[in-house]
Amino acid sequence: MDSLLNAQTVLSTLDATLRVSTPLILCAMAGLFSERSGIIDISLEGKMLSAAFASGALAAVTGSAWIALAGAIITSILLSLLHGFACITNRGDQVVSGLAINVLASGLTIVLGIAWFSQGGQTPALASEARFMPFELPLIESIAHIPFIGPFMQSVISGHNLLVYVALLAVPLTWWIVYKTRFGLQLRAVGENPLAVDTAGISVSQLRYKSVMIAGILCGIAGTYLAIAQNAAFAREMTAGQGYIALAAMIFGKWRPVPALLACLMFGFLDAVSIRLQGVALPGIGEVPVQLIQALPYVLTVVLLAGFIGKAVAPKAIGVPFVKER
Amino acid sequence: MKLTTRLIRNLLAGSAALALTTAANAADIEPAVVFDMGGKFDKSFNQGVYDGVEQFKKETGLSYREFEVTNEAQREQALRRMAQRGANPVLGIGFAQAPALEKVAKEFPDTNFAIIDMVVDLPNVRSIVFKEHEGSFLVGAMAALASESGKVGFVGGMDIPLIRRFACGYEQGAKHINADAEVIQNMTGTTPAAWNDPGRGGELTKSQFERGVDVVYAAAGGTGVGVYQAAKDAGKLAIGVDSNQNYIQPGTMLTSMLKRVDVAAYNVFMDAKNDSFTPGIQVLGLAEEGVGWSLDEHNESLVSDEMKAKVEELTSMIKSGEITVHDYMSDNDCKVAG
Numbered sequence: 001m002d003s004l005l006n007a008q009t010v011l012s013t014l015d016a017t018l019r020v021s022t023p024l025i026l027c028a029m030a031g032l033f034s035e036r037s038g039i040i041d042i043s044l045e046g047k048m049l050s051a052a053f054a055s056g057a058l059a060a061v062t063g064s065a066w067i068a069l070a071g072a073i074i075t076s077i078l079l080s081l082l083h084g085f086a087c088i089t090n091r092g093d094q095v096v097s098g099l100a101i102n103v104l105a106s107g108l109t110i111v112l113g114i115a116w117f118s119q120g121g122q123t124p125a126l127a128s129e130a131r132f133m134p135f136e137l138p139l140i141e142s143i144a145h146i147p148f149i150g151p152f153m154q155s156v157i158s159g160h161n162l163l164v165y166v167a168l169l170a171v172p173l174t175w176w177i178v179y180k181t182r183f184g185l186q187l188r189a190v191g192e193n194p195l196a197v198d199t200a201g202i203s204v205s206q207l208r209y210k211s212v213m214i215a216g217i218l219c220g221i222a223g224t225y226l227a228i229a230q231n232a233a234f235a236r237e238m239t240a241g242q243g244y245i246a247l248a249a250m251i252f253g254k255w256r257p258v259p260a261l262l263a264c265l266m267f268g269f270l271d272a273v274s275i276r277l278q279g280v281a282l283p284g285i286g287e288v289p290v291q292l293i294q295a296l297p298y299v300l301t302v303v304l305l306a307g308f309i310g311k312a313v314a315p316k317a318i319g320v321p322f323v324k325e326r
Numbered sequence: 327m328k329l330t331t332r333l334i335r336n337l338l339a340g341s342a343a344l345a346l347t348t349a350a351n352a353a354d355i356e357p358a359v360v361f362d363m364g365g366k367f368d369k370s371f372n373q374g375v376y377d378g379v380e381q382f383k384k385e386t387g388l389s390y391r392e393f394e395v396t397n398e399a400q401r402e403q404a405l406r407r408m409a410q411r412g413a414n415p416v417l418g419i420g421f422a423q424a425p426a427l428e429k430v431a432k433e434f435p436d437t438n439f440a441i442i443d444m445v446v447d448l449p450n451v452r453s454i455v456f457k458e459h460e461g462s463f464l465v466g467a468m469a470a471l472a473s474e475s476g477k478v479g480f481v482g483g484m485d486i487p488l489i490r491r492f493a494c495g496y497e498q499g500a501k502h503i504n505a506d507a508e509v510i511q512n513m514t515g516t517t518p519a520a521w522n523d524p525g526r527g528g529e530l531t532k533s534q535f536e537r538g539v540d541v542v543y544a545a546a547g548g549t550g551v552g553v554y555q556a557a558k559d560a561g562k563l564a565i566g567v568d569s570n571q572n573y574i575q576p577g578t579m580l581t582s583m584l585k586r587v588d589v590a591a592y593n594v595f596m597d598a599k600n601d602s603f604t605p606g607i608q609v610l611g612l613a614e615e616g617v618g619w620s621l622d623e624h625n626e627s628l629v630s631d632e633m634k635a636k637v638e639e640l641t642s643m644i645k646s647g648e649i650t651v652h653d654y655m656s657d658n659d660c661k662v663a664g
Contacts, residue, residue: 008536009536012533012536016529016532016533019529020529118367119367119369120364120365120366120367120368120394121365122367122548122551125551125555125574125575226525230525230528231524231525231528231552231555232555233524233551235522235523235524235525235548235551236365236522237519237522238523238524238525240519240523240525240526272529272533275512275526275529275530275533276533278511278512278513278530291485291516294515294516
């Protein structure tokens with residue numbers, strides 16, 4: 001029991017929560033932009049995977065984390081545009097298009113990886129210089145002596161890589177853009193009632209293209225985080241369904257930035273806890289089987305979804321292609 | 327690699343003369359290998375097999391058919407296609423191919439099959455299994471010798487009895503050196519995806535380091551890469567598995583537990599070529615040089631002479647039967663005698 005609940009364990013679990021939540025947060029914000037504009041985006045997974053591959057490959061070839069980040073964002077935006085072309089310009093089915101992108105990414109990353117690097121779909125392991133490495137926040141030493149806040153800041157908030165902070169900043173930024181800017185107002189309107197937006201003389205397709213491109217940027221950062229910040233190489237299928245979890249978290253958060261952030265943190269926390277509970281004897285229960293611990297996040301998700309969250313209402317025009325004139 | 331070559335040469339010194347005389351008569355065989363889900367370049371188990379069959383190809387000039395399984399349903403199909411196309415022998419890699427191989431081997435009684443890591447009891451199948459617990463015992467002992475905190479870690483891939491056997495041998499080795507040693511064990515998952523999840527492997531490793539572990543042993547296929555990376559980032563030591571993985575993170579890899587799948591795969595093909603393929607069960611342990619530990623230029627600075635002497639002493643004690651390493655799979659339980 002001591003080892004389970006002492007301050008150090010709690011802090012390190014929270015620390016790990018941030019690490020595993022980062023790609024979820026970025027993808028959830030990406031999904032939020034896209035879906036608020038009326039475009040269902042289940043291709044978060046595929047975009048993140050492609051971006052992870054692009055950044056892993058570019059970092060291995062150029063040795064620069066920044067070039068890798070730029071390449072990953074461009075790759076992800078291109079896929080967003082493909083999604084947009086299919087379902088904004090050509091009014092295709094948004095779920096089908098998203099799924100197609102996921103399948104494309106899953107296959108193409110492996111094929112290209114084998115063709116270019118002959119390591120079974122992995123990219124070569126990277127040196128520290130080609131990655132985003134953790135760093136300590138400035139001035140963190142000076143507040144370390146403050147009880148509670150000091151250690152919390154030092155071991156949980158500080159000591160991550162740059163992209164973790166980018167993810168955390170993406171949330172207030174998203175909130176500000178969606179709720180406080182002219183673009184945000186139009187974005188929300190176009191997801192609810194595109195006809196009204198069109199009547200006001202604003203281009204529906206342009207707005208929707210803009211928002212899927214923003215989603216592309218955020219997924220690109222998420223993929224980069226996976227490949228060259230959290231890990232040191234791309235591995236095949238390394239997103240492992242996190243894009244779908246992010247989508248679920250966003251729906252959990254009712255298409256709002258802050259609740260979506262909390263949902264992502266909850267998923268991340270459950271994951272971190274499940275890692276730490278393995279092989280630990282719980283008081284009164286004894287050692288819990290691995291399988292049970294690993295099912296825990298899913299069980300809790302179902303319980304929370306069914307019992308506590310209430311009805312999630314999607315943007316009204318979501319999934320419906322906009323037809324200007326009949 | 328040099329070590330591998332030398333070992334293969336030694337093993338085959340006896341049959342080499344025979345091979346020379348019969349090589350001219352033996353019809354050119356068409357061997358085939360079906361890799362499992364980790365992939366041919368997993369830097370671990372499958373790659374060991376790849377090294378072995380490549381060695382065969384280089385020495386004989388005979389090419390082989392190959393297939394990399396990417397989902398469970400492909401195993402049986404791949405094995406059957408190989409047999410249908412006249413490949414002989416057909417080598418299946420990994421415990422998970424056993425049910426598929428058993429089925430296909432029955433359909434093609436005239437084709438020779440071989441499987442590594444599992445027993446398929448049929449008249450045309452050679453089953454090769456390893457005493458991983460013996461090799462793991464040695465690296466467990468090394469981990470305990472190298473550890474300053476007295477806590478050593480284990481990260482397994484998929485939670486199956488075979489991996490528990492690694493863990494159990496490792497724990498026994500560590501406790502043999504230091505009876506108070508604490509061994510923290512984690513499994514990556516319960517599905518085959520656990521063989522290829524470096525991100526989760528890294529997270530598990532970090533959580534072990536936070537609990538005081540300073541040497542971690544990974545028996546997790548492609549997931550291990552994440553474990554070694556986490557060890558390097560934290561400046562702690564890691565132990566590789568199956569192939570010699572010391573080169574992956576030079577300087578923080580204490581050693582690798584070698585499982586000579588390369589030799590086993592090579593022998594299957596070579597025996598078939600020499601018309602001396604024998605079905606049945608082969609159990610390769612320390613005494614048969616089937617398992618061991620690696621020492622090369624990447625880790626020689628980490629292994630002290632004292633450590634080396636101790637491990638060699640333990641090796642001969644296991645070989646002579648003075649120490650018996652308990653096999654988890656014999657009773658699905660890990661009893662560790664101090």
